[in-house]
Amino acid sequence: MSATRWQQAAPALGVLLIVALAALLQFAIRADWVDGYTVPLPSEVLASLPRLFVEEHVLARFAMTAGETFAAATMALVAGLAFGIVLYRWPRLRAAFEPWVAVLAAAPLVLAYPLFLVLFGRGPLTIVVIGFASALAPVILKTVEGFAAIRQVLLQVGRSMRLSPAQEFSLILVPAALPHIFTGLRLALVFALINVVGVEFLINLGGLGQLIGELSERYDLPGTWAAIGLVVLVSVLFFVVLDAGERRLGRRR
């Protein structure tokens, strides 16, 4: 009985552990065990949070990063679904191009960001294009996998009812592949977010990613740590919401 109660309390204890570690760090810096110039006091990091909202326009930056992420992810989802369905419908095309899509998915595309800078200029367009390019291949692969995993029985039912190809698509293929399509959406958003924030930081332009670079160049260490914490928090919340959405979709079926 008490064992299960421990289990239930575990997540809360995890949070407590992180708070305790922060307190320990605070003590270590105060006691001069850790150099306070390279690692700022956790209390100062917390205190710099309001400043980020008032002076650094975190909310506007957040809106910008979110906008770029959604633009890139939406484009990747639409294009990825289209390509994925084409590859599913024509097995020859799938045999020919799927390996290339897999290579594209495994290639560290973000490394080519200087190339994208030359192609699209140093602006939000480049950031969105890199986010889109990184998310596209995983969405295509997931879509093909999702449609290919549809049970043959469902297709046979459709055929025995003499559905037209359009009816088969909208009444059978899409509903059956819906969970996989949602997984594709999640992948698109995750890849887009990682690459958008990373490139914002790397080319020093735009939303939350740039804020971190800017604060560190101003040698504002508490601000830098607070901004990093904020970005991590935003991404974690983002993943939690996506996971919850996916689980809900899974339960409804």
Add this chain to the structure above:
Amino acid sequence: MSQTLLPRLVATILLLVAWQAMALSGLLFRDVVPPLQAIASGVGGVLGDSGFYANLAITGFELAVALVLGGAGGLIAGLALGGSRFLSQALERWLNYLGPTPKIILFPVLIMMFGVGAGSKMAMGAVSCFFPIAISVAAGVRGVDPKLLQVGRSLRAGRLQMLTKIYLPAMLAPLVNGARLGFGVALIGVLLAETKLSNQGVGFLIMQAYQRFDMPRMYGLLLVTVAFAAAVNIATDRLAIRLRGSRVRANK
């Protein structure tokens, strides 16, 4: 085999022809989408340049240290999380959510801690590969066949013996898979850090080619890097498949 080989070959030729047509059409800047022969000579130029190998050695060394440090950390964290239900429920959720956040944003902090030289790049790579390795090791520990654990216990194996004789051999496949994922993200971490701030390494060369607008060389560097990453990826993937195969055979 030949049934899949032919379409693949056709697809490859189609892609190359499309690229060449785009390059020669004059619709895009010729420097940005160079014709294939220019890219080939760029690759050749990179491979024939002794300076490239010196920088490759530096990046390779940073990557190796990053993998050893991040891998050891990930292994220890993964074993702890996989071995304890409580720790896993308290902390693994964090690991899963922190895993996919963009690690490169930690770079300014790592520069402050480890300097502008190779140290901060190693740290960047180590932080990057810690997460996938820890996550797959934790899952690997939980996936070990309970029968194997009972055998170990009935033979009164000590803690260390259980680890080296039962756990590690039984979870070779997830270990290799974790190392494969870790290698990929550590490589990206090290190279991105080099493009952001450095005066040596392959990432620095890529940035240099960008600043001189030497597009064939930049394509050459990117292609050689991607080919290297892909080769390691395929080799470890094959290894993981073979290990899984041998385990299935052993269980029969």
